[in-house]
Amino acid sequence: MHFSALWPYLGLPPEKVSFVYWASMLMGYVSDGAYYCRGGFHKFADSLVTGLKQAGGEIYFKSKVSKINVCDNRVQSVLLASGQVIQAETVISNADMLQTVHDMVGKEYFPKRYLSRLQRMQTSCSIFVVYIATDLDLVQAGAHHEAFYYHELNHEVNYNNALQGEVSWMSVTVPTLLDDGLAPKGEHLIVLTALANYDQAENWQQAKADYMKKMLDFADSKINNLKSHILFIEAGSPATMQRYTLNNKGAAYGWAMTPEQVGASRIANKAPIEGLYFAGHWTMPGGGVYGVSYSGVQTAQKVLGLTRQDELWALCASTDGEL
Numbered sequence: 001m002h003f004s005a006l007w008p009y010l011g012l013p014p015e016k017v018s019f020v021y022w023a024s025m026l027m028g029y030v031s032d033g034a035y036y037c038r039g040g041f042h043k044f045a046d047s048l049v050t051g052l053k054q055a056g057g058e059i060y061f062k063s064k065v066s067k068i069n070v071c072d073n074r075v076q077s078v079l080l081a082s083g084q085v086i087q088a089e090t091v092i093s094n095a096d097m098l099q100t101v102h103d104m105v106g107k108e109y110f111p112k113r114y115l116s117r118l119q120r121m122q123t124s125c126s127i128f129v130v131y132i133a134t135d136l137d138l139v140q141a142g143a144h145h146e147a148f149y150y151h152e153l154n155h156e157v158n159y160n161n162a163l164q165g166e167v168s169w170m171s172v173t174v175p176t177l178l179d180d181g182l183a184p185k186g187e188h189l190i191v192l193t194a195l196a197n198y199d200q201a202e203n204w205q206q207a208k209a210d211y212m213k214k215m216l217d218f219a220d221s222k223i224n225n226l227k228s229h230i231l232f233i234e235a236g237s238p239a240t241m242q243r244y245t246l247n248n249k250g251a252a253y254g255w256a257m258t259p260e261q262v263g264a265s266r267i268a269n270k271a272p273i274e275g276l277y278f279a280g281h282w283t284m285p286g287g288g289v290y291g292v293s294y295s296g297v298q299t300a301q302k303v304l305g306l307t308r309q310d311e312l313w314a315l316c317a318s319t320d321g322e323l
Helices: 003-009 019-032 042-054 097-109 112-120 155-163 204-222 238-245 289-304 309-318
Strands: 065-071 074-080 085-087 091-093 126-134 146-150 169-173 188-196 230-236 276-278
Touching: 003 019, 003 146, 003 155, 003 188, 019 289, 065 097, 091 097, 097 112, 097 276, 126 204, 126 238, 146 204, 155 169, 155 188, 169 204, 188 204, 204 230, 204 238, 230 238, 276 289, 289 309
Parallel strands: 091 276
Antiparallel strands: 065 074, 074 085, 126 188, 126 230, 146 169, 169 188
């Protein structure tokens, strides 16, 4: 029961999630431990930006891609919403796969069998997150860096409750218990997270306040007096996740992490168009930080034509500038 309590990391309860993928995640924690970014998770993204620039790359922020141009079954360029065209023999998309295939490239460039498979794939659920700053002494309150709280020990019920908009469980993360530099002295940050169904609310802008109240009430029942010590509070709904990530319905894990949709059963990193590749939680091996990070490694190998992973690491270690 304690092991299965970590199922929200993959977005599906034990009865539905891929056991192989879940076991791989758990073994990673057991053998290597769980790591967190000192200074906040954005430090991970910052390190990727630094590495890309050091390798000669250039980053365009706030530059939405409108079209990936294809000719003779090969990518040729990328068109930005600004009208700028960037020539490219290789394009790697970590965007929503349906948007990449249907909108940015165009269904007419893909085999019908490939499109049919995409149509059969099941999208994962989204999440609802509440961000809190508090002056409550969380050490004295007995809070932990991360904890999962459940009213119901049947996780299938918990999952279904979440999809129906009921808050019967959540994860509570207090990053300042590990990294006190994230907040002024005497204050803490708290993140409340629960799975959520995008289609559960007709208008998330209207439903957001009520859902946030449910989560805050639940958290207050676990951390006494939390509600009376809030300095700042903000929430992100599935609509928020969709707006900022452009993932369909705010999907938090790409395709759902079922046995039929992880590992080799997920959509391959290489598309059936020359020069087009995928990375991230819509492609192999699956969702989660470890999964999408390894997906980048797999895709890099394919782009560079390397058959073994150690060849990639050797190339990275021996390269000072551009690859």
